[in-house]
Amino acid sequence: MNPIIPNDPFAVNRRHFFKKSTTGIGGMALASMIAKAYDSDHSGVLGGPGFTPKAKRVIYLFQSGGPSQFETFDHKPYLQKHHGEELPPEAHGRATGMSSNQSSKPMAGSVFKFGKFGKSGQEMNADLLPWTQKIADDICIMRNVYTDAINHDPAITFIQTGAQIAGRPCLGSWLSYGLGTDNSDLPNFIVMVSKNGGGQPLYSRLWGSGFLDSRHQGMQFLSGDDRVLYLKNPRGISNKSRRSMLQKLNALNKEAFYKELDPEIESRIAQYEMAYRMQASVPEASDMSDEPQSTWDLYGEEAKQPGTYAANCLQARRLAERGCQFIQLYHQGWDAHGGLPGSMRDRCKKTDRGSAALVMDLKQRGLLEDTLVIWGGEFGRTPYSQGLIKKDNYGRDHHQACFSMWMAGGGIKGGLTVGHTDKYGSKIVRPDGSPVNANKHHYDKDAIHIHDLQATILHQMGVDHTKLSYKFQGRRFRLTDVHGHKVDHIIA
């Protein structure tokens, strides 16, 4: 048998073809067929950013469980003054079943002091955030973020995928789908979960690709010896012996290609090559032994323990340097229904330095300007105490009507605080104290809905959130559904 081997003109042209032919009815159908057949293609569906992006990559420091805004960035002297007194019903907000049955809802003022930091004089917790204080001039604090959901699972799914129901692609997957990757040695979308967190569970759907191809899903970096699942050769197999076996394996698969003439086989051969490269590049990216003492001075000794939040922050910087597009850290344990002051002390101690060190490190390396760093959780907490209130101890239930986040770099204004809440910290208000009645159907510049946040993140990456869509079940889906406005006044 001596088959004619086509030199695969399709492969050469497919990117070109794909772009050119997305118009036209036949083109549409054909393009989607080809997109399926050639799913190893690395280009994104948008073929590149729609306009000059401010950010080339995102590092999302997700604080899972809902960190309290009252103990971080939203200072409420009124609550401190009236600690223990009954909160008026109009400030209760939509309570969860955990505290809605409570007979009394006493106001809980933060036990911590607040102060103003940086040249810009940004206000934040003076006791718990000594490191974040140092980056005050680099971050934009948003005290007016709000969301639709009040339970962890729907809320975290909403902020990550734009829908409370499961099955939609997450932010990182949308970016991978839209922008593709130029990185052939490392996964484009990496997820890390602190091992020193604990608390509410996380789900793989949060970094899942939903209805998009599974190649867009986030790859989890673990804290153990195996940074990526299945990356390490089995015991007893050296790289050299693996290499020589792979050469023969590829030759075997080439034999199959000669017979079947299916370009998918070529694609598979390429995947084996990529896998082999990853086996080298991932350990290299996570081998911190080449870091100078100045790194440890910055991130602290805890960064030497793999899997801690600090170590993951450092790992995020190393991945950003190596061209990863979307790096997401999760730190669990912010869900303080009771014993909140103690819990906040502990969580801040574990995360404050790492977050700030990362921003400083990126800045000194010139990476901050095109790296968008995001800090925040899935919702905020109530102004009243859940459960017993004492002078120095209280809890807080979930609160969706307002909470605080910050962003830095990637074309976001630093040294800026936006957003106001009423004296109870229960609702978003305008600077003059008048109410803001915003919802996802009705944008208001004084409030930042999750879809607005998502639109802004996409915009910084050069993507118009209304144009990044995927047709599934006959409908064009977007990360921002049919909502979302980019928040212009925080963009530099």
Next chain:
Amino acid sequence: MTLRKLIVFLIFFTQSLGLGAESVGYNTDVRPILSDKCFLCHGPDKTNNKAGLRLDDEASAYAALKDTPGKHAIVPGSLENSEVWLRINSNDPDEVMPTPESNLVLTDSEKEIIASWIKQGAEYEPHWAFVPLPNKIPVPTTNSVEWPRNPIDNFVVTMLQANDLQPSPEADPVRWFRRVCFDLTGLPPTKIQLDTFQADLKSSPAKAHEKAVDTLLATIQYAEHMTLDWLDAARYADTWGYHSDMNFTAWPYRDWVVRSYQQDLPYNDFVTWNIAGDLLPNATQDQKLATAFNRFNRMTNEGGSDALEFFVDGVSDRVHTMGTAFLGLTMECSKCHDHKYDPITAKDYYQLFSFFNSINENGLYIHGNISPPPSLLLPTDVQKAELKKCKQRVAAAQQKLAQLDNDLGSKFQEWKATVLNSTPSEGGTQPEPLKLSLADLSGHFDFDKDHKQPLESRTPPRPGPDKKAKNNRLIKPKPPSLNLADIHYTKGPKAHGSAIILDGDRGASTSNFFIKDRYTPFSVGLWMKDTLREKRSVVIWQRAHGTEVGYNGIDLRTENGFLTARVFRNWPDNGIGIKTIARIPKNEWHHITVTYDASSTAKGLAMYKNGLPLETKIVGDKLYKSVNTRTYTAGNFTLGAIFRGPGFKGGHVDELITFDRALTPLEVSHIAGLEEINQSARKAADKNLYPYYLSNHNADYRKARNEYAAAQKALVQLEDTFTEVPVMEEMDTPRPAYLLARGEFTAERTEENKVTRDTPAFLLPFPKDAPRNRLGLAQWLTLPNHPLTTRVYINRIWQQLFGNGLVGTTENFGLQGDLPTHPELLDWLCRDFINHNWSTKHLVKQIVLSATYRQDSVLTPELQSLDIANKLLARGPSHRLTGEAIRDSALLTSGLMSDKRGGPPVKPYDPVHNQKGNLDHVHRRSLYSYWRRTKPQNNMIIFDKPSLEVCSVQRGRTNSPAQALVLLNDTQFVEAARNLAANILQKHGDDAARIKAAWKTVTSREATGKEFELLTDILAEQRNYFKANPKEAEAFLKVGLKPLPKDLDPIESAALTVVCQATYNTDAAVWKR
């Protein structure tokens, strides 16, 4: 090059649909454009018809435009008068359609199609998939007389010829056989299967294929394979899916699906059982079990969740799943508004919703240990025998009690004469003081301020007005300690000293006290005063485990003055309860007693006010399994509060007293202080005194009662071990359903937006005589001319075999879905399927024996350029195997696969969750793996196992580096290679034979010369490597749990293992060709 392909494609695209180049068809050419680009604003969603225009509707499109009278969107035959044409060609951004904001653009060729259509007369056609299935579909005659083997081929070859294509040559029989093995069983052929087939080919070549198919269809592996595919659609998983994602028992359903495929249950029955098996007359256990399908909606037990929100979500999920799995419709779009593309209104949606909302559930699950009712108990045969014994024991104990009740009259009289009516002793003036007591007292708390808690040293209570009478004291209670921190005191009722005031948040609770289940009788009495009378239900006392999401236990509640006493496992469907008919007056002291006789029936509960029975109604009368299941919280007996639940705020309570049996009315009146027991006993009529006597003073009766409780306990403890599966069970009165504006669960529910059960009118009408419930819905779904049910199913089976459906969008047969490539073939298959009693085996057999399926799958350069997706079926199917099939193949060919089937799921190797594994579990077929809904196995997700959270009918087929890493490094696959190598080493003596055997076992064919050469090279290289590194060989051979046979040479084993690894990673191993 690119352009040429596009043209070729367009030609075959239009030709394939039987159209000349000049004429355009509405369904084939025009509607896809209008739907995709126009219907969003001018489609079926009436609330969103911009300018009042609908372009999906002929009348609206032709009518005069509302905003511009005299003008028409479409004037048939006249481009210049058709506003549509003018607007799509406008240069004015305010005029042009689609609007710039829509991000939608019409291409020139699309505009041309619209122009041709308008010029032709702008004729509308009904959507192909909504047209009832014809009774007869003519099979095209073809001049290709040689090729067709059955009617499928006539359809296919006709289409090929219309596109100037020829079928590919028939695949080599062994290649076909391997293909058909994968397609029918998800496994490669075993050596025996392969040898048999090859022998049959020789002996009776004409029959060999059919015999092979019949044999495969009869295997259990066939049923398992079909089940796996269905379980994606059924969103089957072994956990609940939200948040802590606890286990729930789904596997009996999975095993039923296997049985149903094995028995080839007709698909119309399969649909009916899934949707409404419980409603079939004299429903069997399997029919009820099948309805678990409707309970695989995700559920949560997250604290703070709103039960109504999740209830609505769950019911919606049932509608969506039915939509996708049976109807191929995107129902979810109509949850918030009328569908933008398909004629499904929001009203249609909620009418379907109303079929699925009437089971007695509350929307949340309590805990993984407690199935949310309604549920089905599935005792094994052994357990059934045990159950029978237990029930007999209960009945016997009950009978014994009744008999004693009947027989002890004379003893009672004796007792009465000697104790009650004893005359004064000689010379005395007073009768002997009575020594009556109340037996089984377990606790008493007087809440008197001056007494320090706990009550250990306290004198037991002296109820009744005569507080000083010492000789009628009750049996000393066990001394529980009551935590009364932060409790405020007030004046108690009558002469009872002080009482406590509850604040609703902090209760008075005990530990190790009042540990009750449904088999333990009890009585609880207390004085209480309700000062607030809250409208919501608040707890007076409880002994329950759980959170506000759900509790199990015992409680007394008040709701706007009405009292409810309950013994429950999962309210509302698994519990007994009684509620007072009248309100308890506010702001007054009342003595309230609850008694329970351990009978697990509502009749066994009673409530008394101030010593007199309260009139009550039954609010729940079904109870199974334990009501003392440890979930969350310690489950301590607590007054006035419950974890995260509404407590008895402003409630005053005093003199709490508890007994370990149901008090008789006489005693209740006594503890309520109506009368001192000695006096009431003297006065009481026999019928009132007799029960008191039996309960307190007759040892035989008391013994029999204990035996009754013990028998109940044995029954409950046995029941607790039964497998329990949530299923459907219709409520007596359907729950009303409403059109929820914007799909919000909080939307207003009014008489105006109330809906009744009905099916979408644009499909078939609801059958006249069918009941308006799920059974009627199933009858509607399985009407033999239903436009969607069979088309959707046959398409999915086709997809399973060919990789793509005849309709590419398996999940969507609506207007935005793909058109069928072979519409007549699809319809013919449907009708033939129905004519053959909806037999899946018949359907599958017919397809895999067709000439179409038998074609070789080689992708020739011609086909690569003309039809790479194989829409025209000019070649046989080929695609990557699923993750499960790849894993199962490795297990089978390596000889590791366990032949254990069914039962609870098992955990395979997982680098994170199951690093060590259990030898009995890691080699089971993937179907039996433990599928965690929020996180399926890593090595399966990497091979596109879909999310198990919602219905899924199409899998991705990506190619990724992670897949290479799994196949090379995952313990499961290394172990398989190692075991295959060991098996071969034991059987074959030389390198060549070993290599050939390894290759053939995995790929079902002989290695070619080049392949053999490459494998030989690997063996030589690896042998050298391991010779130089013997310790590495030892380490390598320890991967996985399966021990290596002792006498094997480690160097040879390790080297051959690498050869096997390479083989498992070849195209020949992981692709169906």
